[in-house]
Amino acid sequence: MKSDTISKKEILYIAAAELFKDKGYNATSIRDIASAVGLEPSSIYSHIKSKEDLLSQICMDCAYKFMEGIKDIYFQDVSPRKKLKLLIALHLDIAYSHPASVSVFNDEWKYLSSEILTEFVTLRAEYEKKFKKILMSGHDTGKFHFTNIDITFSFLIKSLSWSYKAVHIYPKNILNKELTTLLSRALNKCQKK
Amino acid sequence: MKSDTISKKEILYIAAAELFKDKGYNATSIRDIASAVGLEPSSIYSHIKSKEDLLSQICMDCAYKFMEGIKDIYFQDVSPRKKLKLLIALHLDIAYSHPASVSVFNDEWKYLSSEILTEFVTLRAEYEKKFKKILMSGHDTGKFHFTNIDITFSFLIKSLSWSYKAVHIYPKNILNKELTTLLSRALNKCQKK
DNA sequence: CCTACCGATCGGTAGG
DNA sequence: CCTACCGATCGGTAGG
Numbered sequence: 001m002k003s004d005t006i007s008k009k010e011i012l013y014i015a016a017a018e019l020f021k022d023k024g025y026n027a028t029s030i031r032d033i034a035s036a037v038g039l040e041p042s043s044i045y046s047h048i049k050s051k052e053d054l055l056s057q058i059c060m061d062c063a064y065k066f067m068e069g070i071k072d073i074y075f076q077d078v079s080p081r082k083k084l085k086l087l088i089a090l091h092l093d094i095a096y097s098h099p100a101s102v103s104v105f106n107d108e109w110k111y112l113s114s115e116i117l118t119e120f121v122t123l124r125a126e127y128e129k130k131f132k133k134i135l136m137s138g139h140d141t142g143k144f145h146f147t148n149i150d151i152t153f154s155f156l157i158k159s160l161s162w163s164y165k166a167v168h169i170y171p172k173n174i175l176n177k178e179l180t181t182l183l184s185r186a187l188n189k190c191q192k193k
Numbered sequence: 194m195k196s197d198t199i200s201k202k203e204i205l206y207i208a209a210a211e212l213f214k215d216k217g218y219n220a221t222s223i224r225d226i227a228s229a230v231g232l233e234p235s236s237i238y239s240h241i242k243s244k245e246d247l248l249s250q251i252c253m254d255c256a257y258k259f260m261e262g263i264k265d266i267y268f269q270d271v272s273p274r275k276k277l278k279l280l281i282a283l284h285l286d287i288a289y290s291h292p293a294s295v296s297v298f299n300d301e302w303k304y305l306s307s308e309i310l311t312e313f314v315t316l317r318a319e320y321e322k323k324f325k326k327i328l329m330s331g332h333d334t335g336k337f338h339f340t341n342i343d344i345t346f347s348f349l350i351k352s353l354s355w356s357y358k359a360v361h362i363y364p365k366n367i368l369n370k371e372l373t374t375l376l377s378r379a380l381n382k383c384q385k386k
Numbered sequence: 387c388c389t390a391c392c393g394a395t396c397g398g399t400a401g402g
Numbered sequence: 403c404c405t406a407c408c409g410a411t412c413g414g415t416a417g418g
Contacts, residue, residue, distance in 0.1 A: 026219035027304070030397060042398075043403045051397065107300065111220070151363065151371045155352055162351045170344065178344045186379040223413060235414075236387045244413065388418085395412070402404085 009047045011037050016054040017100040025055055025108040055108060056116040062105035063123045065094050070130045080138030081184065087131065088160060088180050095164040096172045102164040128153060138187070145189040152187075159183060202240045204230050209247040210293040218248055218301040248301060249309040255298035256316045258287050263323045273331030274377065280324065281353060281373050288357040289365045295357040321346060331380070338382040345380075352376060 015036040019028040030051055034041040048054055069090040073083050095102045112120055132153050138144035146152040159179065166175050208229040212221040223244055227234040241247055262283040266276050288295045305313055325346050331337035339345040352372065359368050 024217070024219060024304070026217060029395080031395090040404055042400095042405085045398070046403065111217070146371065146375065148363070148367065148371050151359070151368060152375065154355055154359070155372065155375055158351045158355045159348055162347055166344070166347070170341070174341065175344060178339065178341050179348065182339065182345065182348055182379045185381065185383060186375045188378065188383060190378060190381060190383045222411080224411090233388055235389085235416095238414070239387065390416085392415075393413100396410080397408105399408075400406090 008037075012044065012047055013054060013057060014100075017058050017098075017104055020055065020058065020108050021100045021103040025104070025111045052111075052113055052116075055104070056112055056120075058101050058104045059109045059112060059120055060116065060123075062094065062098070062101050063120055063127075065098075066090070066127055067123055069094070070127055074130050074134065080134055080141065080143050083134045084138070084144075084183065084187070085180055087134070088183060089176060091160040092163055092172050092176050092179075096167055099164040099167040102161075106161050106164070128157075131157070135187075144187040146187060155186075156183060201230075205237065205240055206247060206250060207293075210251050210291075210297055213248065213251070213301050214293045214296040218297070218304045245304075245306055245309075248297070249305055249313075251294050251297045252302045252305060252313055253309070253316075255287065255291070255294050256313055256320075258291075259283070259320055260316055262287070263320055267323050267327065273327055273334065273336050276327045277331070277337075277376065277380070278373055280327070281376065282369060284353040285356055285365050285369050285372075289360055292357040292360040295354075299354050299357070321350075324350070328380075337380040339380060348379075349376060 012033065016028070016033050019032055019036060023032070030044055031041045033054070034044050070087065073086045073090065076083065076086070078086075109117075109120055132149055135144060135146075135149060135152060135156075139146065139149075159182075163175060163179070205226065209221070209226050212225055212229060216225070223237055224234045226247070227237050263280065266279045266283065269276065269279070271279075302310075302313055325342055328337060328339075328342060328345060328349075332339065332342070352375075356368060356372075
């Protein structure tokens with residue numbers, strides 16, 4: 001059955017993500033990928049049409065996972081504080097289930113060629129817009145405290161985007177708890193006693 | 194005079210940092226660097242001995258700037274909270290004065306070859322150790338609140354390390370103020386009213 | 387600092 | 403999926 005076999009293309013995809021993460025996209029050759037999956041270099045091209053195909057699939061898959069995740073959160077009828085917690089969980093869920101892909105998504109997307117790059121950047125801009133709207137709704141209701149929305153967004157995204165590196169060090173729930181505490185407090189104004 | 198001339202080597206260094214930042218180390222060719230400074234590719238080798246020489250100079254210069262900066266802060270007789278503020282200022286000072294180098298330092302160091310890589314990683318480990326000691330001294334005196342020192346360190350470092358991207362967007366003092374507020378609050382336990 | 391050039395490696399194709 | 407191979411580009415050297 002389709003659903004319980006893993007295609008050669010998927011094997012290539014997984015091997016490529018791992019290699020791109022470790023060596024970087026440009027330093028990874030088709031020959032590296034071929035030998036990782038036990039094929040001759042030219043045989044790769046029976047399954048993909050170019051090296052960049054692998055990169056764009058990895059990056060776009062991740063981008064769509066984040067988009068779907070934030071859309072779901074965005075339209076839920078819960079408080080901004082709860083939405084922030086869901087966003088943290090979203091980043092950790094994706095990072096912990098696909099750490100190599102997230103690494104490539106974070107660090108190698110800039111090597112996408114123009115067509116796909118445009119699509120990627122557009123998606124990322126939509127994500128940023130939704131994320132900022134959630135932050136602003138918390139800001140306007142006095143739940144979140146910050147001055148500059150752009151700085152605050154960049155700060156939060158960078159705080160979340162290294163989490164794929166923690167996959168083999170801490171269980172997800174430990175990281176989730178600590179980051180949730182740190183980030184919630186960061187946006188929370190302290191009452192002076 | 195030596196002090197008011199800028200050597201060809203320094204020109205190469207600056208051009209390389211800019212190109213490595215924009216295209217990545219592996220995607221930047223000696224020919225790219227040569228044409229950026231108006232030389233023939235082979236002439237580069239009158240000033241440097243290899244392409245990796247440029248990368249290692251950029252990365253190690255940055256690494257030593259951070260080391261010197263943290264040593265100075267570490268031995269000052271001020272509170273942990275003040276030291277954290279000085280650390281934020283250190284990261285912003287270096288990022289704002291050498292944004293391209295900091296970008297390369299952050300993202301391209303992994304392409305250093307083994308000898309220099311070892312030196313780099315050692316320096317970074319020392320930096321991390323000092324940074325964590327500052328955090329722990331605040332923790333032990335009840336000034337900083339966190340559970341996991343490693344997660345908290347990674348969180349802070351990542352929060353600071355994107356600042357080179359902000360150089361052409363916000364004045365340094367704006368970014369400093371916002372980050373100082375966010376990060377101070379992140380480590381600060383809120384008194385319930 | 388240049389002209390001329392080298393061996394190695396790259397992504398990818400032809401043909402079966 | 404393989405053998406055989408291609409043109410392009412790479413970092414770097416020789417020699418002046």
